[in-house]
Structure formats: structure tokens, C-alpha cells
Amino acid sequence: MIQSAYYGRFGGSFVPEILVPALESLEAEFLAAQADPTFGAELETLLSTYAGRATPLYQCRHLGTETGSRLWFKREDLLHGGAHKTNQALGQGLLARRLGKTRLIAETGAGQHGVATALTGAVLGIPTRIYMGAADIERQQPNVQRMRLMGAEVVPVTQGGATLKAAINEALRDWSASYESTHYLLGTVAGPHPFPLIVREFQRVIGREARAQFLAATGRLPDVVVASVGGGSNAIGIFTDFIPDPSVELVGVEPAGEGLQTPRHGATLQRGRPGVLHGCFTQILQDDEGQVQESHSISAGLDYPGVGPEHAYLQETGRARYVGCTDADAMAAFSLVARSEGIIPALESAHAVAGALELARSSARPLDILVNLSGRGDKDLATVLRYQAEGGNGGH
Amino acid sequence: MGTDRYAAMFARLAARDELAFVPFFVLGDPSMDESLALISAAVEAGADGLELGLPFSDPIADGPAVQSAVTRALDAGTRISACWPLLRAVRDAHPTVPIGLLVYANLIVHAGVEAFAAQCATAGVDSVVIPDAPSLEQRWFAEAFARAGVALARILPPGAAASRVAEVARASAGYVYVTSRGGVTGADDTVQADSASVVAALRAAGAAPALLGFGIAQPSHVRAARAMGVSGAISGSAVVSRIGAHETAPARREAVTAFVREMKAATRP
Ligand SMILES: Cc1ncc(COP(=O)(O)O)c(C=O)c1O
Numbered sequence: 001m002i003q004s005a006y007y008g009r010f011g012g013s014f015v016p017e018i019l020v021p022a023l024e025s026l027e028a029e030f031l032a033a034q035a036d037p038t039f040g041a042e043l044e045t046l047l048s049t050y051a052g053r054a055t056p057l058y059q060c061r062h063l064g065t066e067t068g069s070r071l072w073f074k075r076e077d078l079l080h081g082g083a084h085k086t087n088q089a090l091g092q093g094l095l096a097r098r099l100g101k102t103r104l105i106a107e108t109g110a111g112q113h114g115v116a117t118a119l120t121g122a123v124l125g126i127p128t129r130i131y132m133g134a135a136d137i138e139r140q141q142p143n144v145q146r147m148r149l150m151g152a153e154v155v156p157v158t159q160g161g162a163t164l165k166a167a168i169n170e171a172l173r174d175w176s177a178s179y180e181s182t183h184y185l186l187g188t189v190a191g192p193h194p195f196p197l198i199v200r201e202f203q204r205v206i207g208r209e210a211r212a213q214f215l216a217a218t219g220r221l222p223d224v225v226v227a228s229v230g231g232g233s234n235a236i237g238i239f240t241d242f243i244p245d246p247s248v249e250l251v252g253v254e255p256a257g258e259g260l261q262t263p264r265h266g267a268t269l270q271r272g273r274p275g276v277l278h279g280c281f282t283q284i285l286q287d288d289e290g291q292v293q294e295s296h297s298i299s300a301g302l303d304y305p306g307v308g309p310e311h312a313y314l315q316e317t318g319r320a321r322y323v324g325c326t327d328a329d330a331m332a333a334f335s336l337v338a339r340s341e342g343i344i345p346a347l348e349s350a351h352a353v354a355g356a357l358e359l360a361r362s363s364a365r366p367l368d369i370l371v372n373l374s375g376r377g378d379k380d381l382a383t384v385l386r387y388q389a390e391g392g393n394g395g396h
Numbered sequence: 397m398g399t400d401r402y403a404a405m406f407a408r409l410a411a412r413d414e415l416a417f418v419p420f421f422v423l424g425d426p427s428m429d430e431s432l433a434l435i436s437a438a439v440e441a442g443a444d445g446l447e448l449g450l451p452f453s454d455p456i457a458d459g460p461a462v463q464s465a466v467t468r469a470l471d472a473g474t475r476i477s478a479c480w481p482l483l484r485a486v487r488d489a490h491p492t493v494p495i496g497l498l499v500y501a502n503l504i505v506h507a508g509v510e511a512f513a514a515q516c517a518t519a520g521v522d523s524v525v526i527p528d529a530p531s532l533e534q535r536w537f538a539e540a541f542a543r544a545g546v547a548l549a550r551i552l553p554p555g556a557a558a559s560r561v562a563e564v565a566r567a568s569a570g571y572v573y574v575t576s577r578g579g580v581t582g583a584d585d586t587v588q589a590d591s592a593s594v595v596a597a598l599r600a601a602g603a604a605p606a607l608l609g610f611g612i613a614q615p616s617h618v619r620a621a622r623a624m625g626v627s628g629a630i631s632g633s634a635v636v637s638r639i640g641a642h643e644t645a646p647a648r649r650e651a652v653t654a655f656v657r658e659m660k661a662a663t664r665p
Contacts (some may be wrong), residue, residue: 001532005532012532012533013530013532013533014501014528014529014530014533015456015528015530016456016457016527016528016530016551016553016580017530017531017550017551017552017553017556017560018553018575018578018579019530020530020531020532020560021557159463159467160453160454165454169454169455169456172456173456173457173458173459173579173580176456176457176578176579176580177577177578177579177580178579179578273506274505275502275505275506276500276501276502276505276528277454277502278454278456279528281505284502286502286506289475289476289477289503289506289507290452290476290502290503290505290506290507291452291453291470292453292454292502293453
């Protein structure tokens with residue numbers, strides 16, 4: 001490897017030896033692409049003319065006004081595909097083409113990364129297979145249909161909890177047999193180096209735009225930047241360009257599920273221990289012997305017992321802090337955003353909104369809070385309606 | 397020292413122009429109670445060495461058969477803490493048989509590398525192989541295992557670059573695990589990759605003897621392994637799928653015995 005694979009003590013490339021050459025050539029090609037203006041120009045064109053960048057920065061008209069603070073949404077929900085995932089799927093798709101790969105595989109939880117990979121495969125003309133936990137297939141049906149409509153093959157994974165963790169296991173197994181022809185389009189800032197680096201670099205456009213938009217709108221920087229954290233890609237995407245700004249607080253919101261005092265949550269950074277999962281050394285939810293545990297969240301996209309290694313590092317250095325939001329609080333924020341702003345947020349993004357509202361309510365002074373509204377919530381309607389019908393218990 | 401039993405085994409077999417046959421089991425599969433009996437049945441049926449896996453929740457290098465074995469073990473309530481006395485019991489029952497432990501990195505990192513290596517030594521484990529720790533990450537583990545006198549075996553896939561072969565040859569201890577296919581573990585109809593050139597390069601570089609694994613499921617595969625110049629064959633999926641296929645303990649024992657006999661017979665010239 002050319003670049004360091006580590007963020008402090010976190011990161012690395014814990015994969016079977018057979019995958020190392022694939023990771024090395026991916027890293028080399030990524031670095032070459034970054035230095036190649038024609039690569040940047042093609043990605044730029046796709047992002048603007050196809051995916052709809054730049055996304056707007058919106059100042060909420062009603063939400064949180066009673067607290068005296070101002071909430072701002074970075075509208076990744078308006079991106080083609082319905083979530084921030086498209087930013088980096090297109091980037092990796094172009095990389096795959098540069099590498100001469102003729103097949104894409106990906107894992108997906110909420111189905112948003114699967115949709116982003118499916119549209120990338122369609123627009124670049126590369127056959128695509130998506131591994132998805134059977135439990136997630138059930139709770140994210142609209143996205144399964146969208147992937148199939150765009151020509152992707154969706155393969156159910158039934159092992160383990162049949163969610164994102166099992167889907168990543170299966171994608172890694174596929175890749176270790178197919179890497180010569182296939183690019184593994186990993187969906188978040190986790191996994192072995194160079195994925196956390198590549199995904200961050202393709203997602204940092206969120207924070208780059210938002211920082212400039214915020215400065216243009218207010219003449220200053222926000223006090224706090226808030227994002228939900230599953231694997232951590234939308235959070236890294238919006239955090240990265242604010243990291244050098246010491247006045248800007250960075251807050252990640254993890255899924256607290258049924259509560260951090262219960263075993264049913266996905267709050268890896270708050271309740272995990274350092275360990276190795278899916279190719280990197282990071283914080284993971286594990287039992288007293290090192291078996292990785294099943295996480296729980298009502299939000300399929302946050303339902304993951306690991307987290308990107310750079311978040312573990314940002315937490316350890318204190319540059320970012322991580323808080324929890326329960327299923328119930330996320331549901332409440334979901335409804336509030338819909339009614340007060342006419343925006344239906346993804347349940348993942350609703351976690352970030354709930355975290356932002358909590359900060360606004362508990363702050364002694366008015367704050368400008370920038371929230372990454374990472375995706376839209378159409379995919380979650382069935383989950384929300386079931387949750388409401390069952391009087392507050394819509395998890396799996 | 398972790399390499400002594402391997403050296404003795406390879407020397408004994410070389411004198412008879414035999415290959416080693418090394419079956420793989422997941423500890424606690426299908427239950428803690430039965431594990432020792434199945435492993436002993438394999439040794440009594442002619443197994444020269446053993447490769448034993450600690451069950452881990454996310455075995456990314458393993459195909460469906462070993463995944464099922466891991467699931468059986470974990471569903472039966474297998475605890476890592478209970479695997480150490482089991483390993484010690486295997487060692488005491490078979491004092492000269494080399495025991496390799498296959499373990500995913502997280503179980504080692506969780507326990508602490510020093511503590512884990514020391515426990516291997518106490519349990520009588522000769523070597524450890526970590527399927528998700530490639531050359532790049534060996535430095536996390538190498539010193540602690542060396543201090544504990546436990547060999548850290550290395551995996552070399554087909555088509556490995558010359559530089560990697562050289563590095564593995566230099567670092568190798570006990571044996572080198574040469575894989576006979578890309579991808580994950582599984583039982584194949586034929587041996588997929590020709591590893592003869594990797595094996596020759598290892599030998600030229602003075603590496604520890606090679607064992608061929610991944611996909612080895614039939615006597616003909618053992619003969620193919622011989623043609624590639626390796627010193628033995630490891631068979632995992634074919635063993636554990638026999639455990640999964642039978643309903644009763646005696647039937648499982650019989651199936652393992654018959655398979656090991658048949659495979660061991662194919663190691664003879
Ligand atoms: C809209 C949305 N936000 C957030 C996430 C969580 O992923 P990450 O933490 O990588 O941004 C997902 C994942 O599916 C998602 O669909």
C-alpha cells in the first residue's frame with residue numbers, strides 16, 4: 001500500500017491474503033484517478049448533469065425555532081437515487097471502469113447503497129449484483145424493486161441476522177473469488193483500506209459544498225454539524241471539510257434502538273470495543289469473547305455493529321463526539337420534519353435531526369446547526385406506518 | 397517449540413514417501429460433548445495432523461459448509477473459554493500430532509495478542525493461522541506468538557506474486573498453507589488451481605513444507621496435491637459437511653472415520 005491504512009490505531013487491511021493484490025491495485029488506481037483531470041471532469045459532469053449536484057442548503061422555517069436555534073439541512077435527500085450514496089457509487093463506478101472491471105458487486109442495508117450501485121451499473125453499462133440481508137429485503141421493499149427495475153440482481157442473504165453485516169460477509173466472499181473481473185463497490189467508510197479513504201474522498205463533496213453555502217448564506221460557519229452514523233459515510237462526507245475549523249463542533253448520531261441500556265441498539269462508538277470486523281480494526285459491538293453481535297435499529301441503514309475506522313479515531317482524539325437516538329425519538333423527528341417542513345426524511349436522517357433538536361433544546365445559547373439530511377424517506381413508509389399501527393414497536 | 401511436531405511429522409512421512417493428511421474441524425461442532433470424540437476418530441483413522449477452528453461469528457474466508465459448522469457450534473452454545481480445555485484434551489489424547497489452530501483476527505485481538513498466544517502454548521497448540529491477517533498485518537501478531545513458542549503459519553493463494561512468496565517463505569514456521577483455489581473454503585469436484593509453481597518457489601526459497609487446502613474433498617485431490625509437490629493436504633468442508641449430514645453421533649463418527657481412512661490411503665505412494 002502507498003498511503004497509510006491507519007487513522008491513529010484504527011484501520012488496516014484485515015482480509016484474506018488473496019484480496020491484497022486487489023486492494024493494492026484499487027489504491028493505486030484511485031490515486032492515479034485523483035491526479036487525472038479527465039477523471040475528475042467526468043465525475044463532475046455526472047454529479048451535476050445526472051445526479052443533480054450541487055444539493056441545496058435549506059434553513060428550516062419551523063423546525064426547532066422554539067429553541068432559538070436555527071436548523072439547516074444539507075439536502076442530500078434531493079440527490080438522484082434518494083441519498084448521499086450516489087456521490088461515491090458514481091465515483092467508484094468510474095474507478096471500476098478504469099480498472100477494466102466488467103462486474104460490480106455491493107452490499108446494502110437500507111437499499112440506498114444498492115440503489116446507488118444499481119443506477120451506477122446502469123448508467124455505466126456494468127452488470128451489477130447486490131447482496132442484501134433477507135430481513136432488510138422485507139423492510140425495504142421499494143428499494144428492492146428499484147434495484148431490480150434498473151437491472152441489478154438482488155441476492156438475499158439469510159445467514160446470521162440476515163442484515164447488513166451478513167451481506168458484507170457475502171460480498172467479501174464473492175470478491176475473493178471474483179476480484180479479477182469484479183469491483184466490490186463497498187458502500188461506506190468501513191472495510192479494509194483503501195475503502196475508507198476512497199469513500200471519504202468521494203463523499204467530502206457534501207461538506208465542501210455545505211461549508212461554502214453556509215458561509216455565503218450567513219457570513220460565518222455553523223456552530224455544530226450533525227449527521228447520522230451507520231458505517232459513517234454521510235457523516236465523514238459532511239465532517240471532513242469542517243475538521244480544520246476548531247469552532248465547529250462535530251456530532252455523530254448513532255442508533256440507540258430500544259435504548260443504550262438494552263442490548264438492542266447499534267451504537268458502536270458508544271458501546272463497542274476495539275476489534276476487527278470486515279477488514280478493519282475499529283470499534284465493534286461484540287460479546288465478552290469477541291463474537292460480533294447483531295445490532296438493532298429501526299433504520300436498516302444504521303443497523304450495523306461496526307463503524308468506519310476514521311470515526312473511531314475522531315472519537316478517540318475528541319475531534320468529534322457521538323450520541324445516541326432511540327427508535328422512538330427518530331420516529332418522532334421523522335413526523336416532525338414531515339409536518340413542519342414538508343420533507344419526508346429517511347429514518348437514518350431522522351436520527352440526525354433528532355440529535356440536532358436535542359442539542360438545540362439543551363443549549364444555553366442559540367446555535368446554528370447544520371444537519372446532513374442524508375436521504376429521503378419514501379423507502380421507509382411501510383416501516384413507519386407499521387410502527388405507528390403497532391403503537392411504537394416497528395423494529396424487527 | 398511450535399515447529400517440532402510438524403518437523404517430526406514431515407520427516408516421518410517423507411521417509412515413507414507419504415503425504416500428510418490433515419482434517420479440519422470447528423471446535424464445538426456439532427457440540428462440545430461430541431467434538432473430542434470426532435477429532436479422536438479422525439486421528440485413529442490415520443490423520444497425521446489436525447487443523448482446528450475456533451468458531452467465529454463472521455468467517456469471511458469460509459464457504460457454506462464451514463459457515464454451517466460454525467453456526468452449529470455457536471448455536472450449541474460453544475464458548476471460546478471452553479475451547480481451551482478441549483484443545484488441551486486433544487493434545488493429551490494425541491501427544492505427537494501437530495495441532496494447528498485456525499482463528500479469525502478478532503478473537504485474538506479481543507483476548508489480547510499476548511494472552512491469546514500464551515493460551516495457545518498452554519493448550520499445546522503448535523501453530524496458529526489467521527485467515528484475515530495477510531502479510532500487511534502480520535506485525536500485529538508475529539512477536540507475541542514467537543515469544544510464546546507458537547508457530548504463526550501463513551496462507552499463500554494461487555498466483556501469489558514472487559515477492560510475497562519470498563516473504564512468506566522467510567517468515568514461515570511449521571508449514572505453509574497453500575490454497576488450491578481462489579475464493580473461500582469449499583468442497584470441489586476437481587482441484588481448481590495448479591499451485592505447482594508456488595510450491596516450487598517456496599521450496600527454492602527454503603520455506604517450511606507446504607500443505608494444500610481449500611477444496612480438497614476426494615482421494616483424487618490428494619493425488620493431485622502430490623503431483624504439485626506439496627507435503628500434505630488439508631480437508632475442511634468435506635469433513636464438516638459429513639458432520640452436518642448425519643443425525644446421530646455414531647453415524648457422524650463413522651462418516652468421519654470412513655472419510656479420513658479413504659483420504660489417508662490416497663496419501664500413500
Ligand atoms: C439515507 C441514509 N443515511 C445514512 C445511512 C447510513 O450510512 P452511512 O453511515 O455510511 O452514511 C444510509 C445507509 O443506508 C442511508 O441510506
